[in-house]
Amino acid sequence: MQPLIRNLAIIAHVDHGKTTLVDLLLRAGGDLNARDDAEERVMDSMDLEREKGITIRAKNTAVHWRACTINIVDTPGHADFGGEVERVMKMVEGVLLVVDAVEGPQAQTRFVLRKAFQQGLRPVVVINKIDRPQADPRRVHNEVLELFLELDATDEQFHAAFLYGSARDGWFSRSPDEPSRDIVPLLETILEQVPPPKIEAGAPFRMLVSNIDWDDYVGRVAIGKIESGSVRRGEILHRLRPGGARDSARITRVVEFASLRTRDCETANAGNIVGIAGFEDVEIGETLAADPEAQPLPFVSIDPPTVQMDFSVNDSPFAGREGKYVTSRQIRDRLARETKTNISIRITDAEQAGVFRVSARGAMQIAVLVEQMRREGYELLVSSPSVITREVDGRSLEPFETLYVEVPEAHLNAVLKSLGSRRARIESMHSRSGHCRMEAVIPTRGLIGFQFDLLNQTAGTGVCSHLFREYAPHCGPIATRQTGTLVSTETGTAMAYSLGALEERGRLFVRPGDPVYEGQVIGENPRGDDLPVNPTKAKHVTNHRSQGDGKAIQLSTPIEFSLERAIEYIASDELIEVTPAGLRLRKRVLCPHERRRQRKRDVVNA
Ligand code: GDP
Numbered sequence: 001m002q003p004l005i006r007n008l009a010i011i012a013h014v015d016h017g018k019t020t021l022v023d024l025l026l027r028a029g030g031d032l033n034a035r036d037d038a039e040e041r042v043m044d045s046m047d048l049e050r051e052k053g054i055t056i057r058a059k060n061t062a063v064h065w066r067a068c069t070i071n072i073v074d075t076p077g078h079a080d081f082g083g084e085v086e087r088v089m090k091m092v093e094g095v096l097l098v099v100d101a102v103e104g105p106q107a108q109t110r111f112v113l114r115k116a117f118q119q120g121l122r123p124v125v126v127i128n129k130i131d132r133p134q135a136d137p138r139r140v141h142n143e144v145l146e147l148f149l150e151l152d153a154t155d156e157q158f159h160a161a162f163l164y165g166s167a168r169d170g171w172f173s174r175s176p177d178e179p180s181r182d183i184v185p186l187l188e189t190i191l192e193q194v195p196p197p198k199i200e201a202g203a204p205f206r207m208l209v210s211n212i213d214w215d216d217y218v219g220r221v222a223i224g225k226i227e228s229g230s231v232r233r234g235e236i237l238h239r240l241r242p243g244g245a246r247d248s249a250r251i252t253r254v255v256e257f258a259s260l261r262t263r264d265c266e267t268a269n270a271g272n273i274v275g276i277a278g279f280e281d282v283e284i285g286e287t288l289a290a291d292p293e294a295q296p297l298p299f300v301s302i303d304p305p306t307v308q309m310d311f312s313v314n315d316s317p318f319a320g321r322e323g324k325y326v327t328s329r330q331i332r333d334r335l336a337r338e339t340k341t342n343i344s345i346r347i348t349d350a351e352q353a354g355v356f357r358v359s360a361r362g363a364m365q366i367a368v369l370v371e372q373m374r375r376e377g378y379e380l381l382v383s384s385p386s387v388i389t390r391e392v393d394g395r396s397l398e399p400f401e402t403l404y405v406e407v408p409e410a411h412l413n414a415v416l417k418s419l420g421s422r423r424a425r426i427e428s429m430h431s432r433s434g435h436c437r438m439e440a441v442i443p444t445r446g447l448i449g450f451q452f453d454l455l456n457q458t459a460g461t462g463v464c465s466h467l468f469r470e471y472a473p474h475c476g477p478i479a480t481r482q483t484g485t486l487v488s489t490e491t492g493t494a495m496a497y498s499l500g501a502l503e504e505r506g507r508l509f510v511r512p513g514d515p516v517y518e519g520q521v522i523g524e525n526p527r528g529d530d531l532p533v534n535p536t537k538a539k540h541v542t543n544h545r546s547q548g549d550g551k552a553i554q555l556s557t558p559i560e561f562s563l564e565r566a567i568e569y570i571a572s573d574e575l576i577e578v579t580p581a582g583l584r585l586r587k588r589v590l591c592p593h594e595r596r597r598q599r600k601r602d603v604v605n606a
Pocket of ligand 1: 012013014015016017018019020021128129130131132165166167168169
């Protein structure tokens with residue numbers, strides 16, 4: 001008899017308890033041994049994800065309960081990963097929506113839930129944390145139903161099963177008033193409500209590669225749901241590539257998911273989500289099949305990289321002080337490692353030695369990589385992002401995206417204005433229950449910095465996501481940063497005395513005591529030009545005490561940039577120095593004379 005299988009995607013706003021819930025499910029199935037793995041948290045393996053409140057890359061795990069395998073796929077919540085969400089939704093037959101019983105459903109889950117509904121998936125809703133004193137499960141239940149209506153749920157989706165309980169305390173029940181002792185009601189509901197995968201009986205093995213993993217022993221592992229048939233380790237499979245090319249290879253490994261790891265198996269059957277190794281350079285979107293004549297399965301295409309940034313060795317005066325890995329070799333190896341599993345990032349050598357060009361689906365995606373490297377101890381310089389243009393028949397084409405934005409109506413005007421200045425063209429707009437949903441076409445250039453603006457303009461309630469649309473003729477200039485900079489002329493320590501005077505010129509990025517160097521950008525000049533300043537001057541000590549001398553200088557808090565913000569902020573003649581200790585903004589060319597000469601050359605060449 002074939003084992004029972006259920007495939008679920010899990011959707012939750014950060015901190016609503018997804019990790020705690022998945023751990024609990026794994027324990028119920030005996031997949032997570034409390035002794036060994038108590039400290040490990042399954043879905044939340046990246047610190048960075050916790051902070052950002054998003055899942056960066058989809059991950060799989062599986063719960064084995066009674067005779068059933070419940071595969072659980074995490075969903076990425078980041079706007080740069082729209083295509084990935086669609087691929088996840090195509091692998092599963094149901095979604096588990098986890099909602100906090102106090103906070104209710106949050107904006108960030110709307111996009112992913114909409115994609116799930118569009119695929120016709122049936123949700124199971126878990127209202128978690130009902131142990132919290134302010135919990136109001138009935139109100140939250142209604143809020144979830146309202147959200148379903150807004151997202152055009154079908155009748156069947158609207159009549160989703162709801163469970164109430166506390167992942168922390170280890171129980172879920174079908175009624176908020178009758179606590180249960182365990183999570184059996186939740187597991188039973190999943191088995192009842194989520195349909196088993198549809199399988200074409202008797203058909204030979206076929207699987208669409210929906211994700212890629214990397215294993216140090218067997219190399220690339222193709223992950224996907226088996227559509228039909230079964231696969232056995234050691235057998236020969238054929239690979240059908242989207243362009244029509246075909247080849248074959250012997251399968252070296254077949255793995256199922258289990259808790260924090262994968263588990264080798266001899267065979268795997270239709271409906272299961274598994275990993276298959278054997279094709280060295282397998283890619284997402286390819287079909288693996290037993291029959292060499294098989295038709296490829298349809299797939300959601302991977303968006304091409306549209307944005308690039310240069311990474312290089314830190315050559316600032318403080319280079320090597322704060323980082324563990326600082327050489328060009330170390331940076332190159334780290335980037336090479338990234339490309340093994342991160343399918344949407346590409347690395348090439350730039351014209352200049354020691355400079356690596358990193359291309360991706362959006363600036364945020366690259367920012368995530370830089371932030372990971374920083375935390376691992378790397379030190380490097382990164383440039384401002386630029387879009388990847390194409391030259392076709394002598395015309396310059398640039399990438400455009402379809403942008404989905406959802407904002408409360410109260411903030412609509414500000415958002416429309418920002419979209420207008422970014423040359424977005426609104427294609428449709430719908431309002432429901434005070435929420436406005438828009439679809440627009442926007443040049444990828446116009447997206448850089450948009451998410452940050454959106455959050456600012458909507459007090460954090462706006463959400464957006466984007467999908468690559470096409471390359472089309474360049475659509476004209478977009479106003480970039482209007483302000484200039486305050487650039488340090490000295491290397492030394494920033495002094496309160498001089499910073500106090502400089503505050504009159506503009507907003508500062510450094511505080512007293514910070515080491516600074518020549519060419520470092522230490523503040524913003526509200527006028528458009530770059531102003532050389534000396535932040536290291538100390539007050540002359542004299543024998544005559546003048547009035548006010550004893551008073552501490554009151555400085556305003558300097559602007560602190562997050563990496564993402566810094567990436568959006570810097571101009572093309574500036575760089576960000578990234579080290580484990582923090583960020584500094586600097587001019588690409590540190591020496592002021594050389595900068596002036598370069599500017600002149602640029603004018604002549606222009
Ligand atoms: P995630 O970000 O969605 O993965 O959420 P976590 O599982 O990490 O949970 C976020 C926080 O909520 C943690 O501090 C958990 O201990 C806590 N938490 C999770 N479930 C419950 C619950 O049922 N009740 C209470 N009171 N806290 C919970």
